[in-house]
Amino acid sequence: MNLKRYRVTNIQEALQLIKRDLGPEAIIVSTRQVKEGKGTFGLFGKTVLEVTAARDDKPKATLSSALGRNLNGQPSLDVEEIAPSTEVEEPSLRSPSPLPPSPAVAPLPSLDSRALQPIRQELQGLREVVEELSNRTSAFEEFSNNQLRHELGEMRHMLHLMASRSSLPDDLDLPENLMMLYQQLKFGGLEDKFSRRLVLEAQKNISDEDLQNFSYVKIFLARMLMKIIRTTEGIEYITAPQKVVALIGPTGVGKTTTAAKIASDQMLKRKRRVGLITVDTFRIAAVEQLRTYAKIINVPLRIVSDRQEMDKAVESFSDCDVVVIDTGGCSQRDEGQMFELREIFDERGRIHNLLVLSSTTKDNDLNEITRKFGVMPIDGVIFTKLDESASYGTIFNHAIRFKKPVSFLSTGQKVPEDIEMATKERMVDLLLNISGS
Ligand SMILES: Nc1nc2c(ncn2[C@@H]2O[C@H](COP(=O)(O)OP(=O)(O)OP(=O)(O)O)[C@@H](O)[C@H]2O)c(=O)[nH]1
Ligand SMILES: [Mg+2]
Structure with missing residues (x-):
């Protein structure tokens, strides 16, 4: 077996090299995208295609060579003479040709070991043929699969192209790859204004040659996006000896669930002492929900109703490394509720406010919510329900518009x-699907 590996920019290039080096009978054993160079997602390297091809140097086994013995063990009957078509062809998806009619066989004289010898040889011959055929079939299947995969990839590329051409914006004159990525950003929910700015900036900064390389352009855009957005490393950005965070936000976005997740993560993974507080006193069920989580995680819980009580509760947790405060859901349009919340959480300082938002919420609503909750200091944003969202552009629109760092993603x-x-x-992977390309 002669095996060769190539790193190329496209499959056509690989096919030419394989044909040149290994001949037309070579098969593609595998293809995969690899990053040349180092860095996250290979961001500082280039993505190339790695193609492994093989040519079988063993002489071809043929049915005729395997069956070229008669039942007496004599290498007499030339099978080609009887049925030339039984020579093993290059495997195909057709069913194998039927075996040639067996030569007339005289009844076996007796079952002594001498009489069994030719049958054993016959069986051995058949076994070799079957083995050879099945090897060739699996190699062929693999080849076919790779071919199919490649063709599917090409078709997907064409479809993208056709889709992007059918809705090309009149005023944007972009090279093909950038146009496709512009469509992908827009399809992912990134606001048109931001998408345009990104691709135009990329066009200015990428050479004509690199613009031909789809992966390169995609990674370039990813790096630009990574420069724009900010993250907080969860609550690790808080350097105070005691990390106190409050989860605020509209109703039903997952504040209580997220509070329990953070508390549990801090306690179990980071081995920190944790205290839980809830200021959701109006709704008994909501308090019970957190009480249940507190019991499961085994952390103390305090229930408070105003600023004074909350200060006291935080004080009572002075031996805790982390204090997580859950709040009742608050409609951004309910002035009374917003006022009460603001009374407790309007001071920048010891308590870090994390705004909890659902990634399934519409862009415009997220804007309104953020503006209304923005009367309090917002130290970070938590996006929940990523598992229920089909496009993640809204997360970026929010991050770009409000310049608020993102702390956690709930999935x-x-x-x-x-x-x-x-x-x-x-986050960039969510929008551009870099790991899946
Ligand atoms: N699919 C999905 N569901 C989630 C996620 N986070 C929370 N939920 C669900 O959303 C629902 C509301 O979650 P809660 O934690 O009670 O939300 P809340 O913001 O505390 O709600 P209120 O206190 O009523 O304002 C529950 O059914 C949660 O299981 C998430 O990331 N994905
Ligand atoms: Mg709640």
């Missing part, structure tokens, strides 16, 4: 596992 209902510290790489 499901399960406590404590469905939460992750927001990182720029993960």
Whole structure:
């Protein structure tokens, strides 16, 4: 087996090299995208295609060579003479040709070991042929799969192209790759204004040659986005000996669930002492929800109703490394509720306010919510329900518009596992699907 590996920019280039080096009979064993160079997502390197190809140097086994013995073990009958078509062809998806009719066989004289010998040889011959055929079939299947995968990739590329051409904006004159990425950004929910700014900036800064390389352009855009957005590393950005965070936000976005996830993560993974506080005193069910979580995680819980009580509760947790405060959901349009919340959380200082928003909320609503809650200091944003969202552009629109750093991403209902510290790489991946390309 002669095996060769190539790093190329496209499959056509690989096919030419394989044909040149290994001949037309070579097969593609595998293809994959690899990053040349180092860095997160290979951001500082280039993505190339790695193609492994092989040519089988063993002489071809043929049915004729395997069956070229008669039942007496004599290498007499030339099978080609009987049925030339039985020679093993290059495997195909057709069913194998039927075996040639067996030569007339005399009845076996007796079952002594001498009489069994030719049958054993016959069986061995057949076994070799079957093995050879199945090897060739799996190699062929693999080849076909790779071919199919490649063709599917090409078709997807064409479809993208056709889709982008059918809705090309008249006023944007972009090279093909940038146009496709512009469409992808817009399809992902990134506001048109931001998408345009990004691709035009990229066009100015990428050479004509690099613009031909789709992966390069995509990574370039990813790096630009990573420069724009900010993250807080969860609550690790708080350097005070005691980290006190309050989760504020509209109703039903996942504040209580997220409070429990953060408390649990801090306690179990980071081995910190944690205290929980809730200022959601109006709704018994809401208090019970957090009480249940507190019991499961095994952390103390204090229930408070105003600023004074909250200050006292925080004080009572002076031996805790982390204090997580849950608040009742508050409609941004309810002036009374907003006033009460502001009374407690309007001071920048010891308590860090994290605004909890659902990634499924419409852009315009997120704007209104953020503006209204913005009367209090907002130290970070938590986006929840990523698992229920199909496009993540809204997260970027928010991050670009309000310049608020993102702290956590919540990806499901399960406590404590469905939460992750927001990182720029993960966020950019959500929008541009870099890890999946
Ligand atoms: N799919 C999904 N559901 C979530 C996520 N986070 C929370 N939820 C669910 O959303 C619902 C509301 O969650 P809560 O934590 O009670 O929300 P809240 O903001 O405290 O609600 P209020 O206190 O009523 O304002 C629950 O069913 C949660 O299980 C998430 O990331 N993904
Ligand atoms: Mg709640």
